[in-house]
């Protein structure tokens with residue numbers, strides 16, 4: 001069971017009792033605007049998404065690390081996590097995602113959560129390389145990547161149809177060695 005703590009946040013594995021708030025978040029049009037591919041459209045879909053995440057907790061070959069972000073007072077703030085895309089002799093390659101409720105945007109929560117998740121990934125979960133990406137117009141998301149020490153790998157012109165037009169995307173990475181250097185760990 002993963003249970004991480006930061007100054008303001010708890011980042012933890014899911015429980016079945018998370019369903020109601022999990023569904024509210026995952027099915028919200030505003031929150032999921034830039035990540036419509038993972039938006040759920042019914043309580044059944046949200047339940048499956050939650051159950052899939054819970055089923056992975058005890059899997060010795062776990063590939064999904066989908067975690068819930070809560071305040072220390074127990075309010076649901078959002079979600080953060082990664083999927084293992086490859087197991088290599090050097091460690092895991094993972095792809096990251098995050099989304100939180102609008103009332104918490106712009107307060108540094110995702111940056112705080114991601115820094116903690118990176119520490120877990122690199123120090124305790126044998127991760128070698130983390131990647132993520134977003135629409136170029138999703139300024140807040142790209143800023144989170146930069147503030148956590150990620151390095152831009154690519155910019156893709158008019159690569160994805162979204163809300164009536166072709167949009168640009170950016171992609172970022174951070175390697176274990178880059179994370180160590182960024183955090184001045186010797």
Ligand SMILES: CC(C)(COP(=O)(O)OP(=O)(O)OC[C@H]1O[C@@H](n2cnc3c(N)ncnc32)[C@H](O)[C@@H]1OP(=O)(O)O)[C@@H](O)C(=O)NCCC(=O)NCCS
Pocket residue numbers: 030031032034035098099100101104105106107108109110111112133134135138139140141143144
């Ligand atoms: C994108 C998102 C995850 C950012 O989370 P957050 O907790 O608000 O991020 P932080 O507060 O840690 O940092 C965001 C930074 O971007 C800035 N920012 C946020 N939205 C912005 C916008 N629309 N335009 C310009 N800057 C913006 C914030 O001011 C902050 O910058 P600062 O630290 O220099 O003040 C959050 O807005 C969200 O959940 N959005 C909906 C889901 C989503 O798009 N997820 C990412 C998919 S790739």
